[in-house]
Amino acid sequence: MPAHTITILDTNEQYSCNESQHLLAGMVQLGKKGIPVGCRGGGCGVCKVQITSGSYQSKKMSRARVTRDEEENDTVLACRVFPQSDIQLKVLGHLNKVVKAV
Amino acid sequence: MAMTGILRPGHVQLRVMDIDEAVNHYCNYMGLIETDRDDQGRVYLKCWDEHDKFSIVLEPSDSSGMNHMAFKVRTEQDLWRFESNVKNFGVETKRIPAGELNGCGERVSFVAPGGHRFDLFAEKEMVGNGLPTTNPPPWPEDVVGMKAIRFDHCLLYGNDHDESVRFFVEALEFELTEQVVDGDVQIAAFLSCSTKAHDIAFIRHDEPGRLHHASFLLGSWEQVLRAADIISMKDIPLDVGPTRHGLTRGMTIYYFDPSGNRNEVFAEDSYRYPDSPLLTWTADNSGQAIFYHSRTLVDSFMGVTS
Structure with a gap:
């Protein structure tokens, strides 16, 4: 299975991800960090990234979290993106500290 | 005195982005049983020890989350009484005709102050739990996966937290069983309509109508560990656990369905009676309250x- 190099431009972190893995699975498996990890099912939106270079295939992601326009402009959820080449990306999502008082 | 009024969570309708993946997750991995499908593509599921026709409805959608959660009330008179309570609280209601969900009677539907839709119903077709009612064996032999026993509760994140809790206590006659407080501010509220530690819970939040998790009962801590094995075997995205909660004492594990809706399976939590004291956790101890x-x-x- 071909493996590709994923570069998180925000931190310059790089890791290897093969074509059958989504971008978060590759990252987590190697103990790397940089993209927030949430539901890994395209539902919660915390792993939103902007793909700045590279090609990929993607699976369905929640319209409540990624608009059609965003998806067409390579703003996607990392957990639904399977690399077809080396990829560079910027992190857009974040984990809200929802319980602010804590 | 038997339970009156609202009996229990009757069902939750979850939005899923791939119906086949969702059915595989809930049936083959968690052990729910498919009981029907309808012309909108919705799939009806139940856990093995539930007698009503369904407790989970999977709705094909382009997003994830909760469409609505429904509670079963004891009698039709209760249904109209709660409809009146809800209106008197200042929340609009509408009636959904019997049969809109296959096998479900007429529903009273409303959006609570936290932005979540809830329905109440008195009647649902009963299909039984797969066991005879005379000399029943303890469990059916054909249940697979985690062998979830019943749909138990939801935890919801919504805005207008204080009004949400007041609505459930005053209009729907739930009782506050446990809470997390930061001084005068309530961060989390666990509410019961039964002898369970909770039938619904709310967390203070700034976005309306969000689902944190839908939860299912298992029989023991050993079954929770077995669920953890299945989560790894089947490559299910794990969130947290297996561990114990301080709140409710439940032994628990959290993971996500293929559309990113969080599920919990748990066992051996606490119970309550109407005269049980309210339990309070303080925000400075919230780590232990949540993961003991x-x-x-x-x-x-x-x-x-x-």
């Missing part, structure tokens, strides 16, 4: 909803 062993809050658990 690690005493550490987990970002994904606190921050991810659908």
